[in-house]
Amino acid sequence: MAAVNVADLSILLVEPSATQLKLIQRSLADAGVNHVEGLSSGQEALDVMERFPPDLVVSAMYLPDMTATELVHAMRQHDTLQAVPFMLISSETHFNALDPIRQAGVVAILPKPFGQEELRRALRSTMEFIDPQELELSQVDLDDLRVLVVDDSSTARGHIKRVLSNLGMSRISTAQNGREAADMFANSSFDLIVTDLNMPEMDGLQLVQYVRQRLGDAAVPILMVTSEQDATRLASVEQSGVSAICDKPFEPQNIKEILARVLQQ
Known part of the structure; x- marks a missing residue:
């Protein structure tokens, strides 16, 4: 607390x-x-x-x-x-x-x-x-964690980045859509992707499929932060290889628990 x-x-x-x-x-x-x-x-x-x-x-x-x-x-x-x-x-x-x-x-x-x-x-x-309490993980150094935040809204990117920074993460890069994120991920290494679902050019589902299938990376945790309410679309996201889905707006305590689970896995 x-x-x-x-x-x-x-x-x-x-x-x-x-x-x-x-x-x-x-x-x-x-x-x-x-x-x-x-x-x-x-x-x-x-x-x-x-x-x-x-x-x-x-x-x-x-x-x-x-x-x-x-x-x-x-x-x-x-x-x-x-x-x-x-x-x-x-x-x-x-x-x-x-x-x-x-x-x-x-x-x-x-x-x-x-x-x-x-x-x-x-x-x-x-x-x-x-006044957040930093995330404490026994096997993960948050200072060295390379994070990619993907959202077409600059306001949403800023909000998510602030929340992650408050939890102790400092190496945070951002992308405006899935296409830009895919190019960044193909050329750089990231330890965590936090992405929106509905975006132009390449949406969050297509980004997950690109990382999991095209690049063959089954290890990097991908957290989907979305306000999507369509059950069929959410089911497709769950089956795509996403590590977790978090609602917008999200509670800091909830995202802490999700991150602790997916990162330590």
């Missing part, structure tokens, strides 16, 4: 509904959070964050002046805000609406209404992201 205390978290809550704002503030207080500032618009939030960066931003999906996706993308373009964790609370269920914000790298997506245990779990993920 991370050393940071939930009571010490400074949270910026962006919610246009005054009623929902009070309800969420009450739920956060019940979870032990002492410092919550409520705002109603995305631009207000950006203005406040530039002066006083919070530990966590919690936002509704639809704001008066922008969407939560636009807000998180604006944060990721800002030097002092690009690493601030972002949590979405929304009644939105459509895949096409939620997938862009999953790709942007959020610590959690909570439904409206959410349960108190769901909120506590999301806050634990936030604390693990802010």
